[in-house]
Amino acid sequence: MLSNAFLRRTPARIAAAMSFSTGTFSNSQPLNFRGGARLQPVDGTQKEEAFEPATGRVIATFTCSGAKEVDLAIQNAKQAFKIWSQKSGSERGRVLLEAARIIRERENEIAALETINNGKSIFEAKIDVYTSWQCLEYSAGLAGNLSGQHVQLPGGSFAYTRREPLGVCVGIGAWNYPFQIACWKSGPALACGNAMVFKPSPFTPLSVLLLAEIFAEAGVPPGLFNVVQGGASTGELLCKHPDVAKVSFTGSVPTGSKIMEMAAHGIKPITLELGGKSPLIIFSDCVLENAVKGAMMGNFLTQGEVCCNGTRVFVQREILDKFTEEVVKRTKKIKIGDPLLEDTRMGPLINGPHLQKVLGFIKKAKEEGVKVLCGGELYTPDDPKLKDGYFMTPCVLGNCRDDMTCVKEEIFGPVMSILPFDTEEEVLERANNTIYGLAGGVFTRDIQRAHRVVAGLQAGVCFINNYNMGPVELPFGGYKKSGFGRENGQVVVEYYSQLKTVCVEMGDVESVF
Numbered sequence: 001m002l003s004n005a006f007l008r009r010t011p012a013r014i015a016a017a018m019s020f021s022t023g024t025f026s027n028s029q030p031l032n033f034r035g036g037a038r039l040q041p042v043d044g045t046q047k048e049e050a051f052e053p054a055t056g057r058v059i060a061t062f063t064c065s066g067a068k069e070v071d072l073a074i075q076n077a078k079q080a081f082k083i084w085s086q087k088s089g090s091e092r093g094r095v096l097l098e099a100a101r102i103i104r105e106r107e108n109e110i111a112a113l114e115t116i117n118n119g120k121s122i123f124e125a126k127i128d129v130y131t132s133w134q135c136l137e138y139s140a141g142l143a144g145n146l147s148g149q150h151v152q153l154p155g156g157s158f159a160y161t162r163r164e165p166l167g168v169c170v171g172i173g174a175w176n177y178p179f180q181i182a183c184w185k186s187g188p189a190l191a192c193g194n195a196m197v198f199k200p201s202p203f204t205p206l207s208v209l210l211l212a213e214i215f216a217e218a219g220v221p222p223g224l225f226n227v228v229q230g231g232a233s234t235g236e237l238l239c240k241h242p243d244v245a246k247v248s249f250t251g252s253v254p255t256g257s258k259i260m261e262m263a264a265h266g267i268k269p270i271t272l273e274l275g276g277k278s279p280l281i282i283f284s285d286c287v288l289e290n291a292v293k294g295a296m297m298g299n300f301l302t303q304g305e306v307c308c309n310g311t312r313v314f315v316q317r318e319i320l321d322k323f324t325e326e327v328v329k330r331t332k333k334i335k336i337g338d339p340l341l342e343d344t345r346m347g348p349l350i351n352g353p354h355l356q357k358v359l360g361f362i363k364k365a366k367e368e369g370v371k372v373l374c375g376g377e378l379y380t381p382d383d384p385k386l387k388d389g390y391f392m393t394p395c396v397l398g399n400c401r402d403d404m405t406c407v408k409e410e411i412f413g414p415v416m417s418i419l420p421f422d423t424e425e426e427v428l429e430r431a432n433n434t435i436y437g438l439a440g441g442v443f444t445r446d447i448q449r450a451h452r453v454v455a456g457l458q459a460g461v462c463f464i465n466n467y468n469m470g471p472v473e474l475p476f477g478g479y480k481k482s483g484f485g486r487e488n489g490q491v492v493v494e495y496y497s498q499l500k501t502v503c504v505e506m507g508d509v510e511s512v513f
C-alpha cells in the first residue's frame with residue numbers, strides 16, 4: 001500500500017545513504033524479545049531458517065517457540081499491561097510519538113533489513129517504513145482522544161461509558177509487509193492500552209525485532225511488546241492461550257479459518273486480514289494513461305505479493321487493444337534485479353517454493369487457454385551474486401475467462417489477468433463473482449458511474465481513478481472471505497478496546513420486591 005505523500009518526497013531524501021549490500025548480511029542475534037530484551041526461547045524443538053530471497057542464502061536460523069516460551073511472553077505482557085493500561089491516553093500517545101520519531105531516524109536500516117529478508121525493492125521498503133511510523137503517529141493521536149459518552153437519565157441519574165483496553169493481544173503477521181503489519185497491529189493496540197505478543201511469519205522473522213527495540217527505547221514498560229518466533233504450532237499456542245484477550249491475524253483464508261475456530265473456543269474477538277482477488281474495472285471513457293498506471297500499481301508492487309492487488313483487470317472492449325499494448329510495453333520495462341539498488345523496481349519473490357507455485361499458476365493458465373502477453377518466466381539477473389535468487393519476469397495474461405484458475409485464485413505473484421467486458425451491469429456482476437472482497441477499483445471520467453459502481457462492489461476498500469493507495473487515516477479491511485475487522489482509521493479503536501457502561505443512581509433504589 002502506498003502513500004501519495006511519500007511519492008511526493010524529493011528524490012534526494014529517498015536516495016539517502018545506504019550501508020548494506022546484497023549478499024553480505026547475516027543475523028547473529030537472538031530473535032525472540034521478551035521483558036524488554038532479545039533472548040533465545042526457553043523451549044521449542046523445531047529449527048527454522050530464514051533466507052535472503054535475492055541470493056538464496058540462509059541469513060538467520062532460529063528455534064520455533066514452544067509452550068513455555070509462549071506462556072512466558074504472555075505472562076510478561078500481562079505484567080506490563082497492569083502498568084500501561086493505567087496511563088492516560090496522552091501519556092501513551094507520547095511514547096508512540098517517540099517510537100515514530102526513532103523509526104524515522106532509523107528508516108534506512110529498517111528498510112534495508114526488510115529488503116534483505118523479503119526481497120522487495122528498497123524504494124518500496126522505504127514506503128513501508130513511511131506508512132509504519134505514520135501509523136504510530138496516527139495511533140498516538142487516537143490514544144489522546146479515547147473517550148466515552150455521558151448520558152442523562154430520569155431524576156438526575158446518569159450513565160457514562162468507558163472505553164477500556166482488552167488485555168494481552170496477539171498479533172500474527174504475513175511475510176509480505178513484515179514491519180508494516182507489526183506497526184499496523186501494535187500501534188492501535190498499544191494506543192488503546194493493551195499489551196501485545198507478536199509472531200511474524202517464519203519467512204520474515206527479522207525486522208519486527210527492530211520495532212521491539214524501538215518501543216523499548218521509546219519508553220514502553222518491559223514486556224509490553226514481545227516477539228515469539230515460529231510457524232503454525234507456535235501460532236496455535238498463542239491463539240489457544242487462556243490469557244490472550246484478542247487475536248489480530250494477517251494471512252491466508254485457510255489459516256484465518258483455523259484462527260477463527262481456535263478463537264471460538266475461547267470466545268475471543270479477532271481481526272482477520274485475509275487474501276483477495278480484487279477487480280479493477282476500466283471503462284472506455286477513462287484517462288487511459290492513468291488507468292494503465294493504476295493497473296501497474298495494482299499488480300506489481302512487492303512482486304505482486306500484495307493482498308489487495310487488482311489482479312482481475314476488466315477492460316471495456318473498445319479500449320482493450322490500446323490498454324493491453326500500453327500495459328505490456330510498460331511491464332516489459334520494469335527493472336528487475338538487486339533489490340537494494342535504488343533504481344530497481346522489482347526484486348525476487350519470497351522463496352523457491354512460492355516462486356514455483358506462481359510459475360505453476362502460469363503453466364496451468366496456458367493449459368487452460370490464456371495467451372501470455374509478456375513475462376511469466378524464471379529470470380536470472382546478470383549480477384553473479386543473484387544467480388540463486390527467486391526472480392521471475394512480471395507477467396500479463398490475455399485471452400482470460402472468468403472460469404480460469406488464474407482468474408479465480410489468489411496467485412500472490414506478479415501476474416495480471418486482463419478480461420474484456422461490454423456493459424456496466426455485466427462487469428459488476430462478474431467483478432463480484434468471487435469468494436473474496438478485499439478491494440476493488442474503477443477508472444472512468446463519468447462521476448455518477450464511478451460512485452454507482454463502487455457502491456455495487458462487494459469489497460471493503462475501493463478506489464476511484466487510482467489504485468493501492470493506503471493512507472493510515474483510512475480504515476482497511478475486507479468483505480466476504482477476505483475477513484472482517486478494520487486496521488487504521490478512527491474505527492480501529494473498536495477492534496482494540498471494549499466499552500463499559502456505568503449507571504449512576506442519584507436517588508433511592510425502587511424495588512419491586
Ligand SMILES: NC(=O)c1ccc[n+]([C@@H]2O[C@H](COP(=O)([O-])OP(=O)(O)OC[C@H]3O[C@@H](n4cnc5c(N)ncnc54)[C@H](O)[C@@H]3O)[C@@H](O)[C@H]2O)c1
Binds near residue numbers: 202230231255276306
Ligand atoms: N488483508 C490483508 O491485510 C493482508 C495483508 C498481507 C497478506 N495477506 C494475505 O496473507 C497471505 C500470504 O501470507 P502467508 O503466506 O504468510 O499466510 P499464512 O496464512 O500461511 O501465514 C500467516 C501467518 O499465520 C501463521 N500461521 C500459519 N498457520 C497457523 C495456525 N494454524 N495457527 C496460527 N498461526 C498460523 C504463519 O506462521 C504466519 O505468521 C495471502 O493470502 C495474502 O493475501 C492479507
